[in-house]
Amino acid sequence: SSELAQDPAVSVALGQTVRITCQGDTLRSSYASWYQQRPGQAPMLLIYGRNSRPSGIPDRFSGSTSGNTASLTITGALAEDEADYYCNSRDGTTNVMLFGGGTKLTVL
């Protein structure tokens, strides 16, 4: 079955750049969307489509795709960016909405 694979944990030094990746066959034909989830809160949309951000999302968050891998890049990580990050994409064959397992980002 289709799935989206994410690294369970990633760390970044304060102010540095970090890339969080998401791998899956569905990404060859469907864009990923990215969500940030802080402890005790609902997920929040960060990136969708090719590289679109909802109003209010800082431009230090960006998205890209190459082949079967989607990436979320945080340029100049802040302490407040410490959270779980999830990718999501539609399986073009089954129409099921898939979530990656999530990546816990630690800002050092």
Place this chain on the structure above:
Amino acid sequence: QLQESGSGLVKPSQTLSVTCAVSGGSISSGGYSWNWIRQAPGKGLEWIGYIYHSGDTFYSNPSLKSRVNISADRSKNQFSLQLTSVTAADTAIYYCARLTSRDAFDIWGPGTMVTVSS
């Protein structure tokens, strides 16, 4: 805005019911689907299914599909999830979320915790 409400504690084998009240827009508006997503304690997100603005429904993987029903009450501008024959594995925070035509879950409710326990 979306706001979930529901049965916080459900006994095994019974039916879980949660409702999502929508404000600031109509669930009958074109271009959106209204979704249920859950998150077991300490785990990741799992998409359950959606009801489209037309009333069509679509559910996720076979393990849930046979137990899930999503319905809408347009007069109250809300939609609901029923999950039958629950077990402890169904214990989770249940979120409702709006999915746009660009496949983005752009609005989420705060979530409601449902515990399955005798």
